[in-house]
Amino acid sequence: MLEVSTPVKWLLRVIAVGYVFFLVAWPVETIIKTAFSDGVGPLLDVFSEPATVHALLLTLEIAVQAVLINLVFGVTISILLVRYEFPGKRLLSALIDLPMSVSPIVVGLALLLVYNGRDGWFGPTVEEWGLRIIFSGTGMIMATCFVALPLVIREVVPVLQEIGDDQEQAARSLGANFRQTFWRITLPSIRWAVVYGVVLSLARSLGEFGAVKVVSGNVINQTQTATLLVESKYQSFDQPGAYSIAFVLAFISVLCIVVVSLLRPKEGHLK
Known part of the structure; x- marks a missing residue:
């Protein structure tokens, strides 16, 4: 040392x-x-506006759905990367880190290029099936999922590597199937990594701006999220309103991280 x-x-x-x-x-x-420059009154007035309430609820709805999707796929991909060997494994691992190196604006433009209903690669076909991705909640969820994808995986993968697969092999040798092994052996061992990854993913999803702005259309009371409303209020010189919404988003994210840090065992991920 x-x-x-x-x-x-x-x-x-x-x-x-x-x-x-x-x-x-x-x-x-x-x-x-x-x-809080003018007290609590103006802050409460901002959150009594229907547009603000809708934006906050929409943000929460999109963030929760994105986190649930990333939770399922994140844990699955983590197990796939650690427990199995297959062609293209290194490429998959590299692609997972792509959202950390690519600007969210680029992500939004890429989704627009692929799924735009008029001239996107798959947009017209998807709309023929009765689905609309761009300028709708679906596209906003996809964009949020993309930017927050690595957070669960990069928390779970190191823990899976550290605990090894001895207990899992022992369970399978005693006749346990994959589902029983996962629920009784693997998941309890990685539960705190999963929880912390989910919290980080939630915090990232609540604050997403660039990709969502491109694919949402930013329509008031329809596809305007809280981060987009912050920009709108700031540009209209309503700084107390913009800062009030930004404070709430930051407070929720920090609160989640603090609570998990307090509840998390001192021994770390494994116990």
């Missing part, structure tokens, strides 16, 4: 704390200060 002098330790601590303060704490403090 590298030994460093006390002054260097303090310098590193100051740099780390300063970095977090200027990058995270100060902007968050500004949001809270501006949201």
Whole structure:
């Protein structure tokens, strides 16, 4: 282990704390200060507006559905990557990290190119089946799923690798099928990784802006989410309203992470 002098330790601590303060704490403090600059009254007035209520409910609905989809596919892909060997495994693992390296705006444009009803690759065919993806809740959920996809997988994969498959093999040798092994052996072992991945995915989904803006159409009381409403209010010089909605979104995300951190066993993922 590298030994460093006390002054260097303090310098590193100051740099780390300063970095977090200027990058995270100060902007968050500004949001809270501006949201409550005129007291609680204006804040309550903002959330009494039908457009705000609809935007918040729509955001929550899309986020929950996206998280549930990513939960199912995230756990499945994690088990596939860790427990099985197959052609294209490395490519799949690389593609999972694609949402972390591609701008959400690009994701939205890609969905628009593929599923646009008029000139998209599959849009006309999909609309012939009675489905509408772009400028609807379906497209917004797809965009949100894409940007939050890696969060569950990257929490679960390391835990699966660490616990190994000895217990699973023992269960199968005693006659347990895949379903019984998953519910009684695998899932209990990765439950905290799954929970933390879900919380991170929820926080990411609540704050999604770029991809959703492209595929939603941003129609008030129809496809306008809370993040899009924040932009709309800010551009219309309603800064207290914009900061109030931003504060609520940030508060929900931080609250979820804090609660999970408090409930999570000190031993870590495995117990």
